[in-house]
Amino acid sequence: MPDPTLGRLRLVAQGLVTRPYARPVDAVAASVAMQGQDLPGVLASAALRTTSGRVADVVADLDAGRLVRGYPMRGTVFLQSADDVTWTTELCAAPSLRAAAARRRQLELTDADLDRAREVSLAFLADGPRSRADLFARWDAAGLSPTGGRGYHALFVLLGEVTLVYGPWNGTDQDVAIAREWLPAGGTLEARFNSDRVAATAEMLRRYLTSHGPATIRDFAWWTKLGLKEIRAALPLVETDLESDAASDAASDVASATGEPRYWRPGLLEEAAALGRTTxxxxxxxxxxxxxxxxxxxxxxxxxxxxxxxxxxxxxxxxxxxxxxxxxxxxxxxxxxxxxxxxxxxxxxxxxxxxxxxxxxxxxxxxxxxx
Structure with missing residues (x-):
């Protein structure tokens, strides 16, 4: 059944009521990622959480390399802060890349074809980002036909391994860029977390629950497709920074129907109450x-x-x-x-x-x- 109380709390947590973020990149980074297969839609989503509400600010963050799109998880394209793309993708993308590999034979693509696509892309984009259509045309000229879904599959793999990334705005879409040249240095799982997957999962979990909560760890597991064992190992690292319905009878109105604890950022309930009918x-x-x-x-x-x-x-x-x-x-x-x-x-x-x-x-x- 619909739960308007929960819905209003989530609207406040996500910044849709108060628009608390100075820049679109701040809004996106707080959320870790925003689902982005509808590009105009996700640009609007980022703008709607900012003080100005201007999509021009989102485009400026794209053009400055502060915001990009990639495939960090679930085989789905997401808008992210450039600082977060590499480590989140290294943490979460392996299952979707394995699933893609299993479909490759149907597309008549070989590992050698992907190696060639990677080589051609790095050479073609060395002078700067280019449109996806231009990249596909270059692949075609190199004997790698992008028709029949092959181009999109190859591009997905190159984005999923963070060889490429969707970068600046070209007026109708995002150009494709070389990740190592477009993304900031030091963004790998090794550099950020000393390759500690539990610590990285804890960082994702903390940001997800503070930006999406009240939510459960199963919500986070669904959202990332990370395993519950890994998530439960990470939870104690962030649990003291959160509030939960497991800790207070006063929060029982946001308890999940399954009885599983929900978590949210400190002060959310009080903020929503103070906002009153605005929510x-x-x-x-x-x-x-x-x-x-x-x-x-x-x-x-x-x-x-x-x-x-x-x-x-x-x-x-x-x-x-x-x-x-x-x-x-x-x-x-x-x-x-x-x-x-x-x-x-x-x-x-x-x-x-x-x-x-x-x-x-x-x-x-x-x-x-x-x-």
Whole structure:
């Protein structure tokens, strides 16, 4: 069943109510990563957590190399601080890379083909980042046809091993860059954590729970695909820096239905209480925002039927969500030509005239990356 109290607390924890971050990179680093296969959507997600709310600031962080996208976990592309890409990918990406290797024969790709793609890429991008289309054309010219999914597969592997990374904005997309030239030095698992996987897991866990909590370690396990044994070994390293429903009867209203402890950053409950009805105000969120996708169970925010409307056919494509009172109450889209854009709503619950006016105002100020 939907849990509006939990939903409102998570909105505050994620910065969607108070927009506490000075820069987009600060918002993204606090979260460790934001799911990023919808590039305009994740740029908006980062902007919506900042003081300015400007997508231009997100693009500036991309162009300065402070923000990048890669494949750190789950075989999914994420927006991350450049400081975090290498060590999180080394920690979490191995299972998705193994799964990719198992599919390679179907694509008629060999290890030698990937070695050649790596060699060609490093030579082609030595003078600076280039578009994905340009890189695929260079592969094709080198006898490595990118058609039939082969190009995307090879690029996924090169990003997943942190040979390449999605870097600066080119007006419509991110260019592809050589990771060692685009990312800051000293970001490896060895350099950051002396190759201690438990210490690295603890750092990810701490940031996840402070930015996503109230959440359980099973939420984190689902989010990262790290093993519960490794996560449970890391928990004592961060547990004293968190609050939990296991430690206080006063927090019983955010206890998980399974009885498993939920954790959150200190002071979250008090902050949410002080914000009062502000935590229930309407919001327009992108389709793949972490508030919806950052947990193992999304039904804290909606019913089964509403989830089916948000993700038609359960095909992994999420519509943009209208949120009110800690719940998804509809979906939205933008229609019309540039300069004549209008908000179109599909309601799960009716909006009052005042709520509709608020949504129109939010739509007018939404951080679109293009007109």
């Amino acid at each position: 229930a105000a309407p919001l327009l969120l992108p389709g793949f925002d972490e508030w919806v996708l950052g947990y193992a169970d999304r039904l804290f925010a909606m019913t089964d039927d509403e989830h089916a409307a948000l993700v038609p056919g359960n095909n992994g494509v999420f519509k943009k969500s209208v949120v009110r009172n800690g719940r998804v109450v509809g979906t939205w889209t933008r229609s019309g030509r540039a300069g004549q854009r209008r908000l179109e709503l599909t309601e799960f619950a009716p909006h009052s005239p005042r709520q509709r006016a608020t949504l129109e105002r939010l739509f007018a100020g939404y951080p679109w990356v293009s007109a």
